[in-house]
Amino acid sequence: MAAERRAAPARMSLLDPLKDAVVAAAIALALALPLVGFETVDTGSPGTRVATRFGWVAIGVGAVFLGRLALSLARRSGLWRRRAAPRPQARTTTAQTHAIRLAGPLLVLFAAALPFLPFSSRYLVDLATTVLIYIMLGWGLNVVVGLAGLLDLGYVAFYAVGAYSFALVARWFGLTFWEALPVSGLLAASFGLILGFPVLRLRGDYLAIVTLGFGEMVRIILTNWSQVTGGPNGINGIPRPSFLGMPFLPRAPEGAVTFSQFFGIPFSPTQRIVFLYFVILALALITNLFTLRLRRLPIGRAWEALREDEIACRALGIDPTKVKLSAFAIGAMLGGFAGAFFATRQGFISPESFTFQESATILAIVVLGGMGSQMGVVLAAVVLVTLPEFGRAFAEFRMLLFGAAMVAIMVWRPRGLLAQRAPSLRLARPAAEAT
């Protein structure tokens, strides 16, 4: 009976897939004709010329037609069947979990050894530093989005607050990197509290828009408040970090010993880059341990519970505002640390580094990696940051691919590539009861 029903569509005429493909091609034509088919070309003098690209349109429409036709034929013949129901909880298998658990320490070992490996270069260490900044930002945002389930579209605001407060504190009070780092983290966290307090009572999607607004507000204020922030020109001359008070300089300033002098090795600018790499590696690892511990504390469990069901949480006596606020503040603090490191590494910051594009990139890292998964963030950050290095084409199409990938992930694997949605803690169940 069931087999008969399944076989029935196959007996129908081949005309249906064809019709379906024609419709799809017509829609593709309507989509492509104006934006792909024509392009305005500035001729310099007053007057714009229009260039046509009908070849591209034809290729696109043809591809949609053939793709759609192949898809429906394949579906018909049973080669490719649509899944009966979307699986909302794509759980990782135990084997995968073990693999991930093993991969962690190995990756840390590899990361620690990276600057000393034979193929390593200054460029590679520099790139790895950038990757680590994004990993740290991803882990910070993961606390907010992945654990507490609050969609923050203005995460870059905290990154910016961390960077600017570091730069300003270092300049006005003459603090060194290590003294200013906690200050910028604290400032970012209190900024998170101030922002979070009024808006965290809102529903999830309102929160997203409001945080987006905050991110833009911070950027606009940084651009326009020139007396303090230097306006669009930004701040330069931000102090570099030192190794136990020993700067990385070719010649020692008065009353100080440089790093290379102390260890009796010749000076090389690579030393500072390797040192910065280790600083961010340490910061990122601390972030990771910190969040992993937090997940097992009552507050972390409350985050996860709140993500799953806010009303049930309220019934159980959890104060949603407090719990959300703590996630927001901790996420902001981690972003602030990353911002401070960014400032000291670049030595120069301007509002241009803190656009919505940056928030979107960090969010893409968290979403693509799988919300709540620490290892997923690492993978996604490595892919997203190194992609542009493979060539100009990759750099150009990077954000286009991110956007499409975010949609695709939500449609096919809503829990991310490395899904880890399962609660961090479970009640131990008697063996008989577990089925």
Place this chain on the structure above:
Amino acid sequence: MDYFLQQVINGVTLGAVYGLIAIGYTMVYGIIGMINFAHGEIYMIGAFVALLTYFVLGVVGVSYVPLALLLVLLSAMGFTAVYGWTVERLAYRPLRGSFRLAPLISAIGMSIFLQNYVQLLQGARVKTLPPIIDGGFRLTESGGFVVQVSYLQLIIMALTLALMAGFSVMIAATPLGRAQRACEQDMTMAALLGIDVDRTISLTFVLGAALAAVAGVMVTLYYGVIDFFIGFLAGIKAFTAAVLGGIGSLPGAMLGGLLIGLIEAMWSGYFSAEYKDVAVFAILVIVLIFRPSGLLGRPEVEKV
């Protein structure tokens, strides 16, 4: 006083544009309860289609201005509506019944995608359009300061009024409007009563996109400058308008758009143009904190 009057005229024009975009947000939110984050990008696409159509018409040889404008408007509405339909079909429909944040994240992905899609296809540089409709009425003149309404501003206001009136009639008295209101109240029940819910939602996106395209045409004509990034800010502002008016409420979206336009014009007229966007965001936050249901909206009750 004259200066004030001029700012009111500018503000109402701006508000008409925001109101048209806000309707798209409010309708979609009313029916499926999600913020269509990519709606700003749909508006941007409308503006680009309008610009391209205008230049293509110039090449073809349509030089009679009213006819050209009509064709630009129709082409922008038509092509942009297809984009609205496709976005819903690809990025939102498969996610119905998924977890809470999924449609929103998908919408953000779509928004990033569309921005970069247009940037790659049409270039990152600003596109300019020569002014097509010149002139206007001088209302008053005193001390060298002229208060004037340009013909274009009048056209924008009249077109917006006509569209909104037509739209209200459509929601109130046509089968589609009834289906929309039914889906808004209870989607399952509406489906049981024979309403094609998927089709109704699709049509809602199509209509919202068409209105956003009209806003895109207006902005292209009014400012004469567009780029691939205009959808971002306009989207947030129109969303603010929808929230201010009460999200889910159609008259609220129009009122909210008008107010946001006026506030923005006054702020840049009397305070500083640099911080006008900050003012709009601040309104969004204040409204959400003190009156989340907006001016004309119904309070939302979360049920288990």
